[in-house]
Amino acid sequence: MAALSGALAATSHKGRWYVLVMMTAVYAVNIADRYVVSTLIEPIKAELALSDASVGFLTGVALAIFYVSAGIPLGVLADRTNRRNMIAISLAAWSFMTMLCGLAQNFWQLLLARIGVGIGEAGGTPPSQSIIADRYPARIRAAAMSIFAVGAAIGATLGSTGGGWLSDHYGWRMALFIFGIAGLPFALLVWLTVAEPKRGQLDARGPSEEIATLSQTLAFVRSQKALMHVLAGSAVITYWGWGTLWWTPSFLVRSHGLSVGEAGALLGPMHGVGGTAIMLLSAWIMHRLAHQDLRYQTWFVAATTLLAVTPSLLAYSASSLQLATLMLWLFVPVIYLYLGPTAALLQNLVPCAMRSQVFAIFLFLSNFANLVVAPQLIGIASDLIGPRIDDPRESLRYVLMVNAVTGLWAAWHYMAAAKELRQNIARAEGLTAQTA
Numbered sequence: 001m002a003a004l005s006g007a008l009a010a011t012s013h014k015g016r017w018y019v020l021v022m023m024t025a026v027y028a029v030n031i032a033d034r035y036v037v038s039t040l041i042e043p044i045k046a047e048l049a050l051s052d053a054s055v056g057f058l059t060g061v062a063l064a065i066f067y068v069s070a071g072i073p074l075g076v077l078a079d080r081t082n083r084r085n086m087i088a089i090s091l092a093a094w095s096f097m098t099m100l101c102g103l104a105q106n107f108w109q110l111l112l113a114r115i116g117v118g119i120g121e122a123g124g125t126p127p128s129q130s131i132i133a134d135r136y137p138a139r140i141r142a143a144a145m146s147i148f149a150v151g152a153a154i155g156a157t158l159g160s161t162g163g164g165w166l167s168d169h170y171g172w173r174m175a176l177f178i179f180g181i182a183g184l185p186f187a188l189l190v191w192l193t194v195a196e197p198k199r200g201q202l203d204a205r206g207p208s209e210e211i212a213t214l215s216q217t218l219a220f221v222r223s224q225k226a227l228m229h230v231l232a233g234s235a236v237i238t239y240w241g242w243g244t245l246w247w248t249p250s251f252l253v254r255s256h257g258l259s260v261g262e263a264g265a266l267l268g269p270m271h272g273v274g275g276t277a278i279m280l281l282s283a284w285i286m287h288r289l290a291h292q293d294l295r296y297q298t299w300f301v302a303a304t305t306l307l308a309v310t311p312s313l314l315a316y317s318a319s320s321l322q323l324a325t326l327m328l329w330l331f332v333p334v335i336y337l338y339l340g341p342t343a344a345l346l347q348n349l350v351p352c353a354m355r356s357q358v359f360a361i362f363l364f365l366s367n368f369a370n371l372v373v374a375p376q377l378i379g380i381a382s383d384l385i386g387p388r389i390d391d392p393r394e395s396l397r398y399v400l401m402v403n404a405v406t407g408l409w410a411a412w413h414y415m416a417a418a419k420e421l422r423q424n425i426a427r428a429e430g431l432t433a434q435t436a
Contacts, residue, residue: 015195016135020144022186022194023128024151026091029183030124031155033098033117034371036163036179038246039264040172042253047172048107052379052396058111065372066118075126075360076214079353083127088191094120095183102177125363126356133347133355134197138429141347142297146283146340153275153336157268160249164264199352212353220350221358224427226420227349230298233413234342235365237305240406241335243374244312247382247396248328254393256321266325267332274333282337286344294348294425295418297341302414305407308334312404316397338414345417349428378403 037044045055078086097116104110128148136144159179166175212220221227245267252263282300289296308331315327343359350358381399386392 019135019194020132020147022190023087023132024148024154025186026087026124026128026190027148027151028155028158029091029095029186030121031152032158032162033094033155033179033183034121035156035159036175037101037114037159039160039163039249039260040167040175041247041250042260043167043172044110048110052382053376055379057376057379058107058114066115066122070119070122071126071360071363071367072214072357074123075357075363078123078127078130078356078360080211082196083131083356084190084194084196086123086127087131087194088187090120090123091183091190092187094124095180095187096120097180098183099177099180102173102175102180104173122360122363126359129343129347129359130199130352130356131194131197133352134199138344138348139291140287142286142341142344143283144340145343145347146279146286148343149282149336149339150276150279152339153271153279153333156275157272160264160271161268162264164249164261164268167264168259168261210351210353212351212357214357217350217354217357217361220354221361224349224420224424226298226417226424227346227358229413229417229420230342230345230349231362231365233301233410233417234338234362235369236406236413237301237335237338237410238366239369239374240305240312240403240410241331242370243378244316244400244403245332245335246370246375247378247400251316251396251400252324255397256324267328270329270332274329275336278333279336279340282340286340293422295421297345298414298418298421301338301341302411302418304334304337305411305414309405309407309411312407313401316400316404345421348425351428374403 041055044058045052048055048058074086074090094117097113097120100113101110101117104113129145132144132148133141163175163179166178221231248267249260249263252258252266253260258266285300286297311327311330315324315331318324318327342362346358346362347355378396378399382395385398386395389395389398
């Protein structure tokens, strides 16, 4: 306890808040560089003469294949190396590759650049999560992770509003080039100003130099039923929320006659204002409930997801732009709510030597659902339905309506996770990497 008290004192000053702000900024850049391509689907498709399936592969699958492939090896590396340096190098790498996306002159150049973005981004979030876990004790990690998740709302806002505006005024290539170059100063700031904390310094058993192999981590994950449900639920919720929104700018262009810039301007405040507000509210709720039954985290995610299924369905079925906009305002902010509690659960359900690895597994599953399955499956379904309906431009509407009900599946997994949560957290706190 003395070691833990000392660690708490050492990390209670403004330094840990600075680290949280910097990691949040890195996450915002990550999401912005990813989400801007979703905003630019229509001009990319028009210039390169692509089908929906092809543009889904180019903008989503190309990044995801290498993102998910590189994510787990880089997560293993993050549990063994200096995490601060890894974040800075990864941020610089994916920012540079985003710039190259803006300079691409044909399909294959853009494809290779997107692959580079995926590899770079895979090295950013797992070590960021691990650093935050070593700055905040278990009981308030959910609040800290909810603040970290605000970066997703900020990044999506920049990618949607900024990307759409830049595309309308300067073209999609210039939009990507500007988004890429903007990340480089943040990489330098991380390198120069963020300190590397001791691993496990705020855990019950104190700092640890243990190393867990990937096979040990996978075996431990499989033995934790609550963790398995959280991983499955987060993958489905990402498919339901972010996968659906991947095609929403195109839906607004096709079904409601908006320009790319107008669609981005419509969605941007939903991410920036709505997403940020609801994430700050989530952080406050997590902080207020910090000393309650830890199952509140899974119940919170399940309940908010269930409540958002109806507006997610109505958003794509409504013929009125006004009604669709109202429903999107209810749906879009909610897709951020699972991020903070889920990140805290992942950190609390495994020993410190496995934290980057388990978060890399989470990213593998979530981004496979979000960037591989959703863009490709929705694109293929749209291509198949289009020739069979009176107005082919409405094909996305029908596919997205069906997609909206998958939120029910995600909510079930979080409810199931609650049954084993307390026992699994206790087990994670009591086991070392060697005995896992």
